Amino acid sequence: MHTPDINIIKTEILSDNWYTLNKVTYTITKKDGTTETQSREAYDRGNGAVILLYNKVSGTVILTRQFRLPTFINGNSTGMLIEACAGLLDDDNPEECIKRETEEETGYKISKVEKVFEAYMSPGSVTEILHFFTAEYSPEMKTADGGGLEEEGENIEVLELPFIDALAMVDSGEIMDAKTIMLLQYLRIKNIL
Structure with a gap:
């Protein structure tokens, strides 16, 4: 089972009204060993x-x-x-x-x-x-x-x-x-x- 290396490059707050919406840019090491930069949005409303x-x-x-x-x-x-x-x-x-x-x-x-x-x-x-x-x-x-x-x-x-x-x-x-x-x-x- 492959566990990728993750490195967060930048986190931007897109919205901080009711809860927080972040845009996260990071690098991820793929199964073949190459590294790719990706961006995803994550909604943080607490647990x-x-x-x-x-x-x-x-x-x-x-x-x-x-x-x-x-x-x-x-x-x-x-x-x-x-x-x-x-x-x-x-x-x-x-x-x-x-x-x-x-x-x-x-x-x-x-x-x-x-x-x-x-x-x-x-x-x-x-x-x-x-x-x-x-x-x-x-x-x-x-x-x-x-x-x-x-x-x-x-x-x-x-x-x-x-x-x-x-x-x-x-x-x-x-x-x-x-x-x-x-x-x-x-x-x-x-x-x-």
């Missing part, structure tokens, strides 16, 4: 965490539904997307971040989470590593309505769905979010629900 809450007794999962502009621009006629609860790490570690995001978005206060894996979600253009978690929930953990933070412009609907219905929604195309599909399939493969 994130995602969680799928599940209840073994009721056979249900907690998902969220909210407007996502990029999906609207790319053909999603309503722009609404059903997703597992997620958020950016900011200055927190992944576990603390996902506990905070779970309470803000879903209204469930959880204390125990299980880290299942990490993944790059769009490595051709985005730097983000996403930390994936699962956690059991029960009705008594519901401490608030959820819905996200108004100051962050969040308007999140909380959905409690039978696990089999959520899987059927993947098959029908109602659930099209990659991180959510990955976590639903994780529960299925591990026979958790």
